[in-house]
Amino acid sequence: MKLKKLPLSGGEAISYALKQVDVDVFAMYPITPQTPIIESYSMHVKNKEVSTEVILVESEHSALSTVIGSAASGARSVTATASQGLMYMYELLSVASGFRLPIVMPVANRAISAPINIHCDHSDAMACLDQGWMMVFCENAQEAYEMTLFSFRLAESINLPIMICIDGFYTSHNVENLEVYEDKIVKQFVGEYKPNYNLLDTKNPVSVGSLALPNTFFEIKIEMFEAFLKVKEHFLKISKDFKKTFKKNIKIYEEYFTKDAEIIIVLMSSTAESTKNIIDRLRSKGKKVGLLRPILFRPFIYKEYNKSLKNAKEIIVLDRAEGPGSSAPLYKEIKLSVCDNNKKINLTSYVFGLGGRDLFEKDIEELLVSFINKKPLKEKYLGRKK
Amino acid sequence: MNYIELAKKIDERKAIIPGHRTCPGCPIAIILRIAYASTDKKIITASATSCAEVTTTIYPYTSWNEPFIHSVFANAAATISGVETAYRALKKKGKIKEDIKFMAFAGDGGAFDIGLQSLSGALERGHDFVFICYDNEGYQNTGAQRSSATPYSAQTTTTPGGKEEYQKDLAKIAIAHKIPYVATANPGNILDMQEKFRKAFEKKGPAVIIVYAACPTNMKAPEDLTIDISKLATETNFWPLYEYEDGKYKINYKPKNKKPIQEFLKMQTKFKDVLKNKEEVKKIQKRIDDDFEELLKLEKAFPLK
Numbered sequence: 001m002k003l004k005k006l007p008l009s010g011g012e013a014i015s016y017a018l019k020q021v022d023v024d025v026f027a028m029y030p031i032t033p034q035t036p037i038i039e040s041y042s043m044h045v046k047n048k049e050v051s052t053e054v055i056l057v058e059s060e061h062s063a064l065s066t067v068i069g070s071a072a073s074g075a076r077s078v079t080a081t082a083s084q085g086l087m088y089m090y091e092l093l094s095v096a097s098g099f100r101l102p103i104v105m106p107v108a109n110r111a112i113s114a115p116i117n118i119h120c121d122h123s124d125a126m127a128c129l130d131q132g133w134m135m136v137f138c139e140n141a142q143e144a145y146e147m148t149l150f151s152f153r154l155a156e157s158i159n160l161p162i163m164i165c166i167d168g169f170y171t172s173h174n175v176e177n178l179e180v181y182e183d184k185i186v187k188q189f190v191g192e193y194k195p196n197y198n199l200l201d202t203k204n205p206v207s208v209g210s211l212a213l214p215n216t217f218f219e220i221k222i223e224m225f226e227a228f229l230k231v232k233e234h235f236l237k238i239s240k241d242f243k244k245t246f247k248k249n250i251k252i253y254e255e256y257f258t259k260d261a262e263i264i265i266v267l268m269s270s271t272a273e274s275t276k277n278i279i280d281r282l283r284s285k286g287k288k289v290g291l292l293r294p295i296l297f298r299p300f301i302y303k304e305y306n307k308s309l310k311n312a313k314e315i316i317v318l319d320r321a322e323g324p325g326s327s328a329p330l331y332k333e334i335k336l337s338v339c340d341n342n343k344k345i346n347l348t349s350y351v352f353g354l355g356g357r358d359l360f361e362k363d364i365e366e367l368l369v370s371f372i373n374k375k376p377l378k379e380k381y382l383g384r385k386k
Numbered sequence: 387m388n389y390i391e392l393a394k395k396i397d398e399r400k401a402i403i404p405g406h407r408t409c410p411g412c413p414i415a416i417i418l419r420i421a422y423a424s425t426d427k428k429i430i431t432a433s434a435t436s437c438a439e440v441t442t443t444i445y446p447y448t449s450w451n452e453p454f455i456h457s458v459f460a461n462a463a464a465t466i467s468g469v470e471t472a473y474r475a476l477k478k479k480g481k482i483k484e485d486i487k488f489m490a491f492a493g494d495g496g497a498f499d500i501g502l503q504s505l506s507g508a509l510e511r512g513h514d515f516v517f518i519c520y521d522n523e524g525y526q527n528t529g530a531q532r533s534s535a536t537p538y539s540a541q542t543t544t545t546p547g548g549k550e551e552y553q554k555d556l557a558k559i560a561i562a563h564k565i566p567y568v569a570t571a572n573p574g575n576i577l578d579m580q581e582k583f584r585k586a587f588e589k590k591g592p593a594v595i596i597v598y599a600a601c602p603t604n605m606k607a608p609e610d611l612t613i614d615i616s617k618l619a620t621e622t623n624f625w626p627l628y629e630y631e632d633g634k635y636k637i638n639y640k641p642k643n644k645k646p647i648q649e650f651l652k653m654q655t656k657f658k659d660v661l662k663n664k665e666e667v668k669k670i671q672k673r674i675d676d677d678f679e680e681l682l683k684l685e686k687a688f689p690l691k
Binding site: 024025027051052053055056057058059061062065066067068069070071072073074075077091092095199200201202205206207208209210211212213216220 | 507
């Protein structure tokens, strides 16, 4: 297989994947920092590289409404958003999953108002956790590109929608030297979309979105909940096929020196790249530190995480979102992953980077060293100004 | 089409089959059946959350014999935009051969209020679909609350003292988009309504038809008087029948002996208080006369032959 190298931002990388898939319908409504996705796709349309019907809607509410309509009509359908846009779509999230539509939606993670802020954090995605969408968080443009190709197979194999999250600006706008695969092989891997039902099939008319009363509602919902239990199996199966086709692994999570680590830092998305540099540095000094980076966040595969975490003494969880009056979302999941263990593991929650506040390598190093020295940082909010 | 032909068409098509649970005297099923009888092509309908939706789709049953989708309250027009776009995408790829028509169906809440933005967006984008609003003058499904389509002085459960504002003019809002076709219709004039649906489905691009839909349940009117009340709505010029086609206007019915508005108001309990106030009734009458005068001027200036 021939590989091509292209300088692309994360947004453009996702758009490139969507172009290779040549989706049927793409509903667009601009919001920073999702714009590189829709702007570059619009150029693919202009250059006649795709046969997609683009629909330029008047809001995110209509963006997701539109692709619910098109996906229910048997068309491979995507939209992309961020922040307030995702909040504005919220009403439709449970409709997309309730209809069991395999919609693929890239999200360039950004803070949510108020105060208004256009920069990265994970509060937007974390506000939408349990609406029946699968969610993946990508580290960089390369992963976002591959995950986009992978997502169609996953979503369509299990009839659930999926959000592909990338860090706003850090990933959406930064340019990487990307490895892309041949169009033909991508097309073969993704295959034809065979919908479960199709409004355009007038010979077999369906009523979608009926009123379900207490005698039927519960079972319909349970069927969707139980689909999530099968995601892992589907994920691993498609991942094998991905490896066979592209010689690349698509993972549920990434482990970096976790095997013998006494201290494991858990965090997601682009922050992992700089964290790995610190781990390398501390490892060269003989410190047993490691990184665990969840990629698939919904469903959260608790058992798997416990395997990598159970031998650690200290687990440090860094969230790019807070749970006011409760706990930060990633921290909660990690705690649930290890809570049944007999052995006591210390877990500490930190929150960083809200509204695009930078977290520097030195901050991560300082944090890890504080644990190595058995004097963990007391300030929960990393980078907080005094 | 005459009444017999129309009745035959409805019977052959069987688009909305019996068993639905609309209230006695409700005109929703009449409107839908006539819409489906107005084209020979299959129709895919997207409905807003509404009386129509909750009474026709109680799972696992459905009254819809042709493809139907309901998503949420605000997005009937956006949903049908997606369906129609999928149709174009798949037709282009040769995956669909059939010619299909598209319809969005909403009450006044799903059109005048919460659905207005998605309606305006779909009209501006120019999707090929027919938007039918059945205007029953309020949120009847939730127990007769006020909407922006509720007429001045009407008592609702959220305006028990009578509504203080006049209703919004959705037809004019639709016309402002300069779409190919906009019309008002009324089940009190079945053949006029059918002809408008036929035209709307034949037009390429968006069409909007706003249909008067009496609600005997919440008007507290006898359920066998739906059509009589509907007829009075037009005989009093409260609900003038007109159409806007490619920039030109036509008033389809001009009452020879226009009836005073009291005749219409007194059929409905929701106007019982205002009827006691002569000055208020005069005010309502003047507004109706002014509105009709404006329509006559439009028709004169831009006549549709």
